[in-house]
Amino acid sequence: MEDETEKQKQKKHSAMLERLSKRGQTRSTNPESSAESTSSFFSRFSTLKTSIESQLDQSQSFSSDPTNLKLHFQSISQSISDLEKLVAENSYLLPSYDVRTSLKTVSDLKNSLENLTNQLIPKRKFSFKNKPTKKDDKDTAIPQPKQPSQLSTLDTRLAVRESPGFRNKVGEVLVARFRGSEVGEFAVSDLDSCEVRILGSVRALFVHRLKNSRVSVGPVTGSVLIEEAEGCVFVLASHQIRIHAARKCDFYLRVRSRPIIEDCNGVRFAPYCLSYRGIEEDLRGAGLDTETGNWENVDDFRWLRAVQSPNWLVLPESERVGIVDLSNLKNGDEEI
Amino acid sequence: MGLLSIIRKIKRKEKEMRILMVGLDNSGKTTIVLKINGEDTSVISPTLGFNIKTITYQKYTLNIWDVGGQKTIRSYWRNYFEQTDGLVWVVDSSDLRRLDDCKLELDNLLKEERLSGASLLILANKQDIKGALTPEEIAKVLNLEAMDKSRHWQIVGCSAYTGEGLLEGFDWLVQDIASRIYMLD
Ligand SMILES: Nc1nc2c(ncn2[C@@H]2O[C@H](COP(=O)(O)OP(=O)(O)OP(=O)(O)O)[C@@H](O)[C@H]2O)c(=O)[nH]1
Numbered sequence: 001m002e003d004e005t006e007k008q009k010q011k012k013h014s015a016m017l018e019r020l021s022k023r024g025q026t027r028s029t030n031p032e033s034s035a036e037s038t039s040s041f042f043s044r045f046s047t048l049k050t051s052i053e054s055q056l057d058q059s060q061s062f063s064s065d066p067t068n069l070k071l072h073f074q075s076i077s078q079s080i081s082d083l084e085k086l087v088a089e090n091s092y093l094l095p096s097y098d099v100r101t102s103l104k105t106v107s108d109l110k111n112s113l114e115n116l117t118n119q120l121i122p123k124r125k126f127s128f129k130n131k132p133t134k135k136d137d138k139d140t141a142i143p144q145p146k147q148p149s150q151l152s153t154l155d156t157r158l159a160v161r162e163s164p165g166f167r168n169k170v171g172e173v174l175v176a177r178f179r180g181s182e183v184g185e186f187a188v189s190d191l192d193s194c195e196v197r198i199l200g201s202v203r204a205l206f207v208h209r210l211k212n213s214r215v216s217v218g219p220v221t222g223s224v225l226i227e228e229a230e231g232c233v234f235v236l237a238s239h240q241i242r243i244h245a246a247r248k249c250d251f252y253l254r255v256r257s258r259p260i261i262e263d264c265n266g267v268r269f270a271p272y273c274l275s276y277r278g279i280e281e282d283l284r285g286a287g288l289d290t291e292t293g294n295w296e297n298v299d300d301f302r303w304l305r306a307v308q309s310p311n312w313l314v315l316p317e318s319e320r321v322g323i324v325d326l327s328n329l330k331n332g333d334e335e336i
Numbered sequence: 337m338g339l340l341s342i343i344r345k346i347k348r349k350e351k352e353m354r355i356l357m358v359g360l361d362n363s364g365k366t367t368i369v370l371k372i373n374g375e376d377t378s379v380i381s382p383t384l385g386f387n388i389k390t391i392t393y394q395k396y397t398l399n400i401w402d403v404g405g406q407k408t409i410r411s412y413w414r415n416y417f418e419q420t421d422g423l424v425w426v427v428d429s430s431d432l433r434r435l436d437d438c439k440l441e442l443d444n445l446l447k448e449e450r451l452s453g454a455s456l457l458i459l460a461n462k463q464d465i466k467g468a469l470t471p472e473e474i475a476k477v478l479n480l481e482a483m484d485k486s487r488h489w490q491i492v493g494c495s496a497y498t499g500e501g502l503l504e505g506f507d508w509l510v511q512d513i514a515s516r517i518y519m520l521d
């Protein structure tokens with residue numbers, strides 16, 4: 001019985017995936033050049049926007065007729081949703097700056113609508129949720145979803161579990177080797193004036209509160225998340241890199257996607273430059289053996305404008321460190 | 337006829353469901369959506385605004401809104417609340433340090449009047465990572481048992497990496513929404 005449903009599920013799943021991947025193909029063979037579709041996007045966008053704005057302007061004239069006013073607002077709301085959908089559908093082709101400004105427009109229109117609604121339609125005393133009738137018709141026809149019952153029997157101690165990592169050190173050299181072993185997440189936090197070297201790959205790397213330290217790591221097959229760093233140098237290869245609240249740090253990166261910064265300043269970027277015996281193999285294993293050039297495609301979430309963000313820059317070649325070679329590590333370093 | 341019933345009627349005809357995916361940055365939302373859609377997940381950048389995917393799932397059309405979770409853009413989430421049938425909250429089960437943040441943001445979301453009728457699926461993602469918390473542990477940390485009794489919710493462990501658990505989660509969500517919205521069919 002159990003088996004049967006499991007099989008059915010599997011079958012359903014693979015059928016779905018197949019169907020969906022076919023859909024994807026037909027879509028991607030669509031011979032539309034992106035420049036063409038960008039300009040047609042903008043003309044459709046501005047037509048829709050203008051029509052919504054004029055609809056909003058007309059709202060006052062309905063103010064004495066609540067039924068029609070509601071319908072009017074409903075239709076505006078629908079148009080805004082359509083506009084939003086248009087942006088969303090084009091968000092893959094559009095430059096990120098245009099996505100942002102279009103989103104801002106949508107959001108402003110929504111706010112105007114919300115304000116007008118509050119202004120022209122008096123608020124009800126009771127929220128919909130409190131109406132007993134709704135509950136009733138729900139209860140009669142629908143089986144309640146099963147609550148995960150095993151939760152109640154779970155013991156109350158949720159140990160403050162920690163991931164493997166280096167924590168709370170000052171002025172030390174910290175070395176970890178993960179070559180050939182299966183490692184999950186690794187955390188590096190609360191270090192001052194340390195040198196961290198991680199050889200081999202991990203799936204996820206979390207970095208938190210580092211000062212005046214150097215961190216060099218082999219390929220990360222998932223993502224790196226860095227929060228609060230000051231005066232540090234990072235040498236990292238990863239599928240994704242997110243940097244939050246870093247000041248005066250240098251990053252030598254190889255990334256498959258665009259690195260992002262948020263609440264940073266004085267951060268500089270250069271290409272990856274790590275070396276140790278076997279790194280080529282590790283990089284290949286992680287799908288990071290080719291330079292993507294993404295180390296300089298930094299997106300600053302705090303900077304909405306099309307011009308270069310003042311928070312980061314490309315590290316001038318003359319100031320780069322050259323190759324960081326970890327091949328000849330001395331014994332006696334702290335290792336795990 | 338009230339606004340809500342009009343919307344319901346339109347949706348019922350088209351068998352459409354609007355699903356909103358949110359969660360902290362780095363939790364795996366975009367990877368999950370692309371995986372479900374059978375697309376390549378090897379190069380994904382952090383989401384600057386949002387993406388939308390229309391997926392046919394069983395006999396329904398799911399409009400999945402995948403919204404970026406970086407701190408700067410969390411304030412935009414509220415723009416997507418309207419008409420949401422299903423809410424998917426994605427958790428990075430290996431990010432132990434930010435679970436407090438995760439709980440805080442989820443609690444805020446659940447206070448939203450406009451989301452009060454939405455079914456809630458919590459995906460405890462990245463189960464493939466050694467050291468990740470189990471769905472039971474995540475449920476405990478997020479204190480899900482204390483949730484408003486009228487909310488339909490479910491937590492499922494999954495991995496966007498292997499695909500495990502995704503189908504189970506979405507099956508529950510779609511069935512739950514269908515039983516509320518389309519029960520008259
Ligand atoms: N090991 C593992 N890694 C995962 C899994 N799901 C996602 N990741 C990785 O986690 C990182 C973040 O994934 P995204 O899908 O970009 O996360 P997101 O939630 O969309 O992030 P924002 O767009 O910033 O909100 C990527 O490097 C993924 O490869 C998983 O199940 N297992």
Ligand SMILES: [Mg+2]
Nearest residue numbers: 365366382383
């Ligand atoms: Mg994303």
